Amino acid sequence: MGKLQADDTTSMLRPVTATGPAEPLWMRAPARDDEGRPLSDFMMLIPRLGKRPVEQMRQILREIEAVLCAYQHAVVFADMNLKLNVLWVTVRPIPGICLELPAALKVRVPEAMLVASRHE
Template identity: 50%
Template sequence: MMLIPGLKERPGAECRLIISRVDRVLKAFPEVVFADMNLRLNLLWVSVRARPGVILDIACCMKFHVPEAMLVGPKTS
């Protein structure tokens, strides 16, 4: 799950540009099985086939192309 703060408040063209970047990143990974962009919550949900490191690979690539995107996960100490 990734959070993209303020996505729904952006102008339509800017929002579509960010969503197209997200789409391009996800299409680059054959392990992606399902993805859903929830604009109401500004959340991107992604399901992947198991491969060691694929989640971090996707998150890093997403962060490069959509810098405001944040990976959501449990807090560990």
């Protein structure tokens, strides 16, 4: 996984890649790993994140980034949409990761809520 960045102009937390911010999420989020195995993903809602004062918002994004970096062995893709206040994370199919990682995020960002998870 590449370095994650918070980009104020595109309102996203994402791996640094050549993909443009205008592409839909389904085009950017991988569904399979390099060996063709299906990946899992989950979505978390962080209420009113995009409407918070800039420094508070940046601090929350740093907390999210710290957790995602701690789980870089599992995280394949992450996208933070500040307009929708939704964090989308795609992970390797590691048993329990779609509960463990959201729980770790919730410890650092208590208002974060797990909305959905999917495993093929």
